[in-house]
Amino acid sequence: MMAPYYRDTWVEVDLDAIESNVQNMINYLPDKTQLMAVVKANGYGHGAVEVAETALASGADWLAVAFLDEAVELRLAGIEAPILVLGRARPEDVLTAVKYHISLTVYQAEWLEEAMRFYKKNDPVFLHLKLDTGMGRLGIRDEQSLSRFARKLKEDNRFVLEGVYTHFATADEDDESYFNEQYQRFKTGLSWLKKENINPNMIHCGNSAASLKHPDKMFNLVRFGISMYGLSPSPSMREKLPFQLKEAFSLYACLTHVKKVEPDEAISYGATYRTSSYEWIGTVGIGYADGWRRELSGQHNQVIVNGERCPVVGRICMDQLMCRLNSEVPVGTKVTLIGSDQDERITIDEIAELLETINYEVPCMINERVPRIYLKNKEIIKIKNPLIKGIRL
Numbered sequence: 594m595m596a597p598y599y600r601d602t603w604v605e606v607d608l609d610a611i612e613s614n615v616q617n618m619i620n621y622l623p624d625k626t627q628l629m630a631v632v633k634a635n636g637y638g639h640g641a642v643e644v645a646e647t648a649l650a651s652g653a654d655w656l657a658v659a660f661l662d663e664a665v666e667l668r669l670a671g672i673e674a675p676i677l678v679l680g681r682a683r684p685e686d687v688l689t690a691v692k693y694h695i696s697l698t699v700y701q702a703e704w705l706e707e708a709m710r711f712y713k714k715n716d717p718v719f720l721h722l723k724l725d726t727g728m729g730r731l732g733i734r735d736e737q738s739l740s741r742f743a744r745k746l747k748e749d750n751r752f753v754l755e756g757v758y759t760h761f762a763t764a765d766e767d768d769e770s771y772f773n774e775q776y777q778r779f780k781t782g783l784s785w786l787k788k789e790n791i792n793p794n795m796i797h798c799g800n801s802a803a804s805l806k807h808p809d810k811m812f813n814l815v816r817f818g819i820s821m822y823g824l825s826p827s828p829s830m831r832e833k834l835p836f837q838l839k840e841a842f843s844l845y846a847c848l849t850h851v852k853k854v855e856p857d858e859a860i861s862y863g864a865t866y867r868t869s870s871y872e873w874i875g876t877v878g879i880g881y882a883d884g885w886r887r888e889l890s891g892q893h894n895q896v897i898v899n900g901e902r903c904p905v906v907g908r909i910c911m912d913q914l915m916c917r918l919n920s921e922v923p924v925g926t927k928v929t930l931i932g933s934d935q936d937e938r939i940t941i942d943e944i945a946e947l948l949e950t951i952n953y954e955v956p957c958m959i960n961e962r963v964p965r966i967y968l969k970n971k972e973i974i975k976i977k978n979p980l981i982k983g984i985r986l
């Protein structure tokens with residue numbers, strides 16, 4: 594039986610879109626280059642387990658997450674593909690990584706030393722070395738540190754360097770000079786490793802942006818995140834994508850109340866909106882506590898009702914918002930906040946622009962309060978509502 598939800602507010606995740614984006618990317622990459630599906634942050638808000646399973650079934654070979662808990666979540670769900678943790682893990686948590694066959698990111702000789710001290714078993718610890726070529730976040734930046742790291746690594750053959758990688762700061766921008774500089778520094782870093790006689794199997798640098806622009810420069814693995822979800826890495830890349838991306842995420846709620854309001858009446862907290870004539874006002878069951886940010890209050894933000902755009906009026910409340918309808922419609926009518934309804938469509942990019950942020954943040958901000966419905970071949974295959982996971986009917 595499908596898990597229920599008792600408020601008509603939900604996210605739809607189109608797993609066929611994810612499948613298509615992954616397959617198109619794999620076909621676009623050279624044969625030697627594998628795909629790592631980045632499912633950190635609950636699969637950018639789409640659902641880590643569901644996206645991971647779909648990506649793997651569509652030909653992805655690897656998964657990536659931000660921290661160890663996210664990797665363990667995937668293992669507990671029964672996923673067996675290789676997983677890389679992109680952020681830092683504690684040296685004392687190597688045992689957990691080994692137990693669940695999870696690869697860790699490293700970039701300090703001191704980390705290795707501590708991990709070697711903590712770890713008492715003999716099973717191999719799989720590591721990817723991170724080089725900081727200009728992102729300034731994590732990674733080794735100079736040859737001396739790399740050589741100290743290499744020396745430490747050679748002291749203990751339980752620690753296996755499976756990969757080496759870097760991350761670009763500007764791959765989505767039109768001006769490629771900084772990207773090129775980072776790329777050159779990465780090649781230099783690889784040559785330092787080679788001098789140390791360390792030759793990891795996996796070499797990777799590309800996020801979605803770099804991989805879409807330079808598929809032939811991505812060594813043997815790409816870390817495919819935002820565009821797996823059907824989104825362009827930046828507005829400027831939107832027009833130049835090598836294949837069509839399909840957006841997987843839609844957000845809906847229903848009208849919970851509909852009324853005709855007299856002229857010059859106020860709507861919502863602060864009474865900031867006043868009706869200018871008789872207006873049909875609809876109340877919608879979603880608010881800022883669901884992640885539908887309060888900054889979206891006001892008429893620039895629109896929703897779609899029966900294929901027509903309607904402005905949000907007044908301040909967005911914690912669990913509800915109001916919109917101005919073009920005519921009387923029944924309570925229970927579906928309201929589209931992200932996605933398509935007939936010929937109208939609200940994209941994640943449109944919401945990102947209203948919020949003056951990037952599209953990455955938009956699906957991430959819709960939290961667990963909003964159930965996720967998974968579609969495959971237009972049919973619902975799963976409903977996830979963490980709030981009442983234990984309910985018995």
Ligand SMILES: *Cc1c(COP(=O)(O)O)cnc(C)c1O
Nearest residue numbers: 631679760800801816817818819
């Ligand atoms: C999130 C992340 C990615 C994925 O980037 P996209 O732009 O979403 O494709 C790749 N590599 C690292 C290190 C990341 O943190």
